Amino acid sequence: MFVVKTQSTPPLTAPIGLFDSGIGGLSVYLHLAQQLPHEHYIYYADTQNVPYGTRSSEEIYRFTLRAVAWLYQQGCKLIVIACNSASAHALEAARELYPDVPIVGLVPALKPAVLATQSKHVAVLATQATLNGKLLNQVITDIAEPANTVVTKCFDSQLVPWIEAGMPPHHETAYSLSEKMRHFHQLGVDHLVLGCTHYPFFKPLLETQIAREQLNITVVDSGAAIASRVQQLLGIKQATSTHTVDYSQQHPTPKLKFYASQYDASLGALVQTLVQHPVELLNETLSQDTA
Numbered sequence: 105m106f107v108v109k110t111q112s113t114p115p116l117t118a119p120i121g122l123f124d125s126g127i128g129g130l131s132v133y134l135h136l137a138q139q140l141p142h143e144h145y146i147y148y149a150d151t152q153n154v155p156y157g158t159r160s161s162e163e164i165y166r167f168t169l170r171a172v173a174w175l176y177q178q179g180c181k182l183i184v185i186a187c188n189s190a191s192a193h194a195l196e197a198a199r200e201l202y203p204d205v206p207i208v209g210l211v212p213a214l215k216p217a218v219l220a221t222q223s224k225h226v227a228v229l230a231t232q233a234t235l236n237g238k239l240l241n242q243v244i245t246d247i248a249e250p251a252n253t254v255v256t257k258c259f260d261s262q263l264v265p266w267i268e269a270g271m272p273p274h275h276e277t278a279y280s281l282s283e284k285m286r287h288f289h290q291l292g293v294d295h296l297v298l299g300c301t302h303y304p305f306f307k308p309l310l311e312t313q314i315a316r317e318q319l320n321i322t323v324v325d326s327g328a329a330i331a332s333r334v335q336q337l338l339g340i341k342q343a344t345s346t347h348t349v350d351y352s353q354q355h356p357t358p359k360l361k362f363y364a365s366q367y368d369a370s371l372g373a374l375v376q377t378l379v380q381h382p383v384e385l386l387n388e389t390l391s392q393d394t395a
């Protein structure tokens with residue numbers, strides 16, 4: 105049983121909280137860090153329970169509310185549920201529980217794909233939880249169907265574990281991803297929506313294949329739009345994305361604290377590789393009753 109929580113208004117210097125089942129939300133963090141480089145961030149990765157995409161709605165709901173409760177307790181001034189699967193099953197409840205903190209959720213960027221498609225056929229690559237969830241299906245009903253656009257849904261349960269493992273090349277998952285791209289091309293898909301925050305990490309691989317094989321596919325994701333939404337919600341008018349940030353000079357202390365429910369050295373190394381600036385890496389297993 106959850107009760108609505110409120111706290112005194114966090115100061116402007118309070119951190120922005122991010123949550124994902126694993127490292128996927130770092131793809132959103134990278135956009136935030138670029139657009140809002142002077143903010144401080146706390147990231148929680150539920151690596152003990154990743155992947156979420158094949159879990160039940162009830163489990164995703166429970167894990168997500170527990171993580172949001174923890175970020176709220178850390179005094180975050182805004183929370184990003186940087187996970188499409190978690191947003192699909194718990195965004196509404198999180199907003200109801202914490203009405204005094206803006207909570208931003210992720211939904212696959214289907215709308216811009218529908219607005220841009222020429223072939224009237226787009227594909228959404230996402231987890232099963234996201235493909236079955238209310239948020240995406242609402243966009244299909246409200247935006248894609250009235251525009252007579254076909255939406256092909258696709259999932260591969262191996263993608264998230266492959267990314268969490270650092271995307272080893274020459275892996276069968278990499279080959280089946282290339283095959284999927286060819287298949288989309290044959291179907292006449294001209295926009296591919298990456299509907300999981302883990303997937304932008306393989307966007308450069310897809311774009312290399314698209315150029316090499318001359319596939320007429322544009323790959324879209326939600327990262328930049330989410331960062332703009334956060335900027336808007338915080339009322340930060342001056343975009344800072346044009347600044348080149350020298351972290352060693354301007355941020356002597358790490359501005360990203362990365363907490364994981366299951367931490368090991370290879371995870372730390374992967375996070376450092378993906379983020380490419382100093383990160384404070386910590387272990388934090390949340391108890392069942394955190395929420």
Ligand code: DGL
Pocket residue numbers: 124125126128129154155156157158186187188189190210231234264299300301302
């Ligand atoms: N990064 C996630 C998403 O956006 C979750 C992937 C998973 O844990 O299956 O859906």
